[in-house]
Amino acid sequence: MSKDAATYYRNQIAAYTDAIRISDFKANVAVIYGAFTIGPVMGFSNKFPPFLPLPAVLLPFVVVFFCLLICLFPRYPKEGRTTFIIKPNARPEEFHSPVNFEATIEAQQTLCVILCHILYWKTVCLRISFAIYIVCTLSAATMLAYFWL
Amino acid sequence: MRSAGCEAPASICHRQACDRSMTQEAPDPDLHYGNLISAYTDAIRVSDFKANLTVLFVAIMMGPVVASRDRFPAFLSLPLILAPFIVSFICLLFCVFPRYPRRETRNFIIAPNPKKSDFVFSDKDSDLEQLKLRCVILSGILFWKTLFLQVSFLICLISIAFTFVMLVYGLL
Numbered sequence: 001m002s003k004d005a006a007t008y009y010r011n012q013i014a015a016y017t018d019a020i021r022i023s024d025f026k027a028n029v030a031v032i033y034g035a036f037t038i039g040p041v042m043g044f045s046n047k048f049p050p051f052l053p054l055p056a057v058l059l060p061f062v063v064v065f066f067c068l069l070i071c072l073f074p075r076y077p078k079e080g081r082t083t084f085i086i087k088p089n090a091r092p093e094e095f096h097s098p099v100n101f102e103a104t105i106e107a108q109q110t111l112c113v114i115l116c117h118i119l120y121w122k123t124v125c126l127r128i129s130f131a132i133y134i135v136c137t138l139s140a141a142t143m144l145a146y147f148w149l
Numbered sequence: 150m151r152s153a154g155c156e157a158p159a160s161i162c163h164r165q166a167c168d169r170s171m172t173q174e175a176p177d178p179d180l181h182y183g184n185l186i187s188a189y190t191d192a193i194r195v196s197d198f199k200a201n202l203t204v205l206f207v208a209i210m211m212g213p214v215v216a217s218r219d220r221f222p223a224f225l226s227l228p229l230i231l232a233p234f235i236v237s238f239i240c241l242l243f244c245v246f247p248r249y250p251r252r253e254t255r256n257f258i259i260a261p262n263p264k265k266s267d268f269v270f271s272d273k274d275s276d277l278e279q280l281k282l283r284c285v286i287l288s289g290i291l292f293w294k295t296l297f298l299q300v301s302f303l304i305c306l307i308s309i310a311f312t313f314v315m316l317v318y319g320l321l
Contacts, residue, residue, distance in 0.1 A: 021195075024195065024199070028198070028199065028202045031202065031203075031206050032202060032205060032206060032209070035205075035206050035209035035210050036209060038210070038213050039209070039212060039213045042213045042216070042217060053319075053320065054220070055316040055317070055319040055320045056316075056320060058312075058316055059313070059316050059317070059320075062309055062312050062313045062316060063313070065305075065309050066306060066309045066310065066313070069302055069305050069306050069309065070306070072199055072203075072302070073299070073302050073306075074196060074199070074295050074298050074299055074302070076295065083185070084185070084188060084189075085284075085288050086288055086291050086292045086295060087288055087289065087292055088289050088292045088293060089289065090284075090285045090288045090289065091285065092278060092281035092282055092284070092285055093281075094285075095182065095185070095281045095284045095285070097176065097177075097178035097181040097182065098176050098181060101176065104176050
C-alpha cells in the first residue's frame with residue numbers, strides 16, 4: 001500500500017461525506033418546505049375543482065414526507081461499528097487503534113463501501129421526493145393558469 | 150475533512166493533522182483517537198441538527214392536522230391523533246437535551262463561578278486513556294441521541310404510512 005492509496009481513499013471518503021451532508025441538508029429544507037406548503041393547500045381545499053378531492057391532493061405530500069424521512073433516518077451500519085462504537089456503556093478497552101497501515105487502508109475501504117451505500121439510498125429517496133414536488137408544482141401552475149384564463 | 154456527519158464511522162483517517170507521511174508503520178494512536186473524537190462530535194452535531202429540524206417539521210404539521218380533525222373518521226379521536234406528536238416531541242427534546250457527563254468534568258468544566266486555578270494544564274490531557282475516555286463518553290451520547298432520533302423518525306414514518314392508507318381508503 002502506498003501513500004497514493006491512502007490519499008485516494010481519504011479523498012473518496014471526504015467526497016462521499018460531503019455529498020451525504022448536502023443530501024441531508026436538502027432533505028431537511030425540503031421537509032420544512034413541504035410542511036409549510038401543506039397548510040395553505042388544506043386551507044383552500046374548498047376551492048379545488050370537483051375532480052380533485054382533498055385526499056388526492058394530500059397523497060403526494062405524504063409520499064414525499066415518507067421518502068424524505070427515510071432519507072434523513074440515522075443509520076450506522078454494523079460493518080463500521082468495529083471502529084465507530086455506538087454503545088450506551090462502552091469501555092475504554094473497546095477502542096483500539098489500527099495495528100498497521102494495511103488495517104487503516106482496509107478500514108478506509110470499508111468506510112467507502114458504507115458511505116456509497118448510504119449515499120445511494122439517500123439520493124434515490126431525494127430524487128423521488130423532488131420529482132413529486134416538481135410534478136405537483138407544475139400541475140398546480142397549469143391548473144391555476146387554466147382557471148385564471 | 151471529517152466524515153462523521155454522514156452517519157457512519159467516518160473520521161478515522163482525515164483531519165488536517167493526517168498529512169503526516171504515509172509509511173508502512175502503524176498509525177499514531179493519538180491521531181487515531183483524535184480523528185475518532187472528531188467523527189463522534191460531527192455525528193452528534195448532525196443528529197442535533199436533524200432533531201432540531203424534525204421538531205420544527207412536527208410542530209408545523211401539527212397545525213393542519215389538528216385543524217382538519219372534523220374530517221377524520223370517528224374512531225380517530227383528537228387525543229389519539231395527538232399522541233404520536235407528543236411522543237415524537239418528547240423523544241426529539243431528549244435528543245437535543247444538553248448533556249455533559251460528570252466523567253469529563255476534569256477536562257471540560259461547567260461551573261457557575263469557575264476560577265483560574267480550575268484550569269490547570271496536565272500532561273495527562275494528551276494521554277491515550279483520556280482520549281479513550283472521551284470516545285466512551287461521546288459514544289454513549291451518540292447512542293442515546295441516535296436511539297431517540299430513530300424512535301421519533303419511526304413514529305413519523307408509521308404515522309405517515311397510516312395517513313397514506315387512510316387517504317387511499319378515502320379515495321376509493
